[in-house]
Amino acid sequence: MSNSRAILFLIVHGVQYGRLSTAYASDFIDRLEQLIPSSTPIYVRSVNWSRFIEARQQETYERLKVNHRFWLRPVLRLMAYLLTDTWWYLLNRLGKDKSDLEERTEQLVRHEIEVFLKEHPDGLVVLGGHSWGSQIALKLCYDTLKIHGLITWGTVTYYLSGAFDDWGKPPPVKFWLNFFNPADPVATTMLENDNFKNFVTVVPINNWLKLTPILAHTNYWKSNKMIETIAEVLQKQ
Secondary structure: OOOOOEEEEEEEEEOOOOOOOOOOOHHHHHHHHEEEEEEEEEEEEEEOOOOHOHHHHHHHHHHHOOOOHHHHHHHHHHHEEEHHHHHHHHOOOOOOOOOOOHHHHHHHHHHHHHHHHHHHHEEEEEEEEEEEEHHHHHHHHHHOOOOOEEEEOOOOHHHOOOOOOOOOOOOOOOOEEEEEEEOOOOOOOOOOOOOOOOOOOEOOOOOOOOOOOOHHHHHHHHHHHHHHHHHHHHHHH
């Protein structure tokens, strides 16, 4: 490391088709920590915001399926889980700036950061996010949390850029490292956005074995290249 400051690498997951284990990132974290010397003050943590809504998603599916043809149930399940994650995250109550889900997710992130900074007041915080989790992490980089860096994989962020007339501007972080698989239809490089093309560093990830669009989107977590690169980047901060 270039200095002895502690680093918190905090991971935010994406939307989930079904229930999400609280240990969803454990294998990824274990492999990453194996590449970081035990004497290096880098702490890897994850948050699980899906647990706030999983029961209501299941209830949504159970209530919907009784009113539709039985052959539509796989589609209804996809709608009840994959789409409600983003809809409920974006849907604000009248008079509120953030949705209930966004507020609770932000509380999770803030808690992890507060605990870390209490022990390491001059520590650095790096957010990591997969899929929709990368959008959650990106938005938090514009907040008052003083995020040092952003690492994303399978990010959807360019799809949301068009919501702004100016296509958005980079957040006040020192770096944005983005892992991108060209076989992943969900992922974007953010180089598609002229405002970000000189700000985001893109690392290509390819997994050719048994490749499908779904696997291309989920297999980042198993990529040796991604894990090794993240370990190197964190140790250089």
